[in-house]
Amino acid sequence: MVFQEQQPNFLRTGHAACAGCGLAAGMKLVFQAMGHKTIAVIVPSCEGSIGGVYPNTAYGVPTFHSAFEIAAPTAAGIANALKIQGKDEIQVVAFAGDGGTYDIGLAALSGVTKNNDDIIYVCLDNEAYMNTGIQVSSATPSYAWTGTTPEGNPRRKKNIMEIMAAHYNPYSATATIGFPRDLQQKIVKAKSIRGTKFIHLLVPCPTGWRTPSDLAPELSILAVETNVFPLYEVEDGRRYTLNHEPRSLPVQEYLLKQGRFKHLNEEQIRQVQMDVDEEWERLKQRAGRFASRK
């Protein structure tokens, strides 16, 4: 096997991300796994900012900075044009943030997924509008501080994977930068499938999560090991596969390392633990039902 990390890096040096940015690490890993026969779509988000200002760019494959809410139909337009031109060997990857996916781009993503247009859609989830400062999105977890939830987010994080599964699309998967091999294997797998593939990529944001700049990989691993962010795949909206048996650490291990959760009281931490446990049990049931088909 050729390891994807040995492939060229198409998020080149000189990009403008903050120190320790999980999103930049995530994009780099995705680009490596995609290879050079790739056209990328980005939208207003941190990807838009870190790509560089004309005439410089960090992106090493053809990249189009489209409008905020249309990562999916932009990518689908390119993919269908390539199909018309018979260029089947070129794949299109769309990157959008959590705001561009969970909020303003949700209808457009749903439309493309319903049509099963042949794209890989990567949601770079840093759990708030980070490029505009730090404002709450529907991917922001319970109780998290943001600039627009100064007393903590009163609502739970939206379950985007279940929304995608409800489209019966061929492939959706969660991934995070702390498990780079898992992420790249999922991208390679997505490339081998025709239709709308969705990668929910958790990318810790030191700036917005109020953490030291060297913590993104560790937080990424802790998110998985506390069951806050399990690694799994959903095929055709029905077949669930768990990719990693987590250590099920208490959620404090993850929460208390982050400034955005530092104000949480015991009751709130207990509530987060209950929510995580509930989701994890439900996920295990779904995966277990299809365990024999792994």
Next chain:
Amino acid sequence: MKEFMTGNHAVAQAVKLCRTPLIAAYPITPQTPIYEKLSEWEATGVLKGIMMRTESEHSAMASCIAASLTGVRTFTATSSQGLALMHEMLHFAAGCRTPVVMANVNRIIAAPWGFWADHLDSLSQRDTGWIQFYCENGQEAMDSVIQAYKISEQVYLPAMVNLEAFLVSHFMEPVEIPDQDAVDHFLPPLDLPHKFDVEKPGFLMTVVSSELYRKYRHMAQVSMDSVKDVAVRVDREFKDVFGRGYGIVEPIAMEDAEVVIVTAGSITSTARLAIRSLREQGHSVGLLKIRLFRPFPNEALQQVLAGKKKIAVIDRNNSMGSGGIFCQELKAALVHSEDRPYIYNYIAGVGGTDVNPEVIQRIALDAMERSEPMDQPMWIMEE
């Protein structure tokens, strides 16, 4: 070959004749028959390509822009609220310099709700950088779509072909369908100089400095200005091949006209009849149809209106707080005219209300009787 068809089906025929392989659309009355006809042809293989059945007009335009940048010819059709929803992407299409062609069926903008003819939907998009044509009938709509591709693909700006709700979109008329071979010859396959290329990677639509933004806007303006000449040339070439031409403006019985009626779209057909009656009654009334609205054909209008003293502009739209938009533009075009014509504005047909020959005759006679200029638009309010 002549066939009896609606304006909507004439537009669909044009798209098929142009061999447009990527269409993205979303249903909206009264455009939907275009979407349905093209979907039928795509499903049965008559039209070789892909129909993207998107979840909104906004996404339809997004897909057209992206596909165009990949190097294929694209089309969408919309109307009214759908065009308004696309607004952000209309600016984007022009800024990306994509030759996307769209048919817009002019329908009133809510609220209140309604489905009838009114030009405000597309006129509200006049600053988005789209070439705009206004068509009188189904034949002209068909021919304008073919011409629009040829113009857009030379200047790298998107083009909107407008036809009014029901009066053109659903009205059945005999329409001459050009030969496929002749259209193929007239409109060669799209070959854009720049498109996404994995062997030559580039980053499109990066953040630019203020100075660069200004430079690109200016370059687009220069291209837009060139459309006036390009459109005239393309129309002439079209006439040479197909025997029909429209001009970017059309003067009718203007030589001795004391009053010139100015129209756009289907009201022109009615006005052709009205001025015939007026002339039979001994009134020297002329007619001027504006077909190209963006870019606004200032020079052509100055030329055909030279020496005219009274102009009556009929607007099937109203810009609240100002007046009829065709009239505003025409006044600006003639502001330095040595003839200092009186330009009267009649708001007629708003909301799809009927503008019959009698209304047009009354407008002409009203303008003829006036001896003073009038800044305020006059609303035609017949029940």
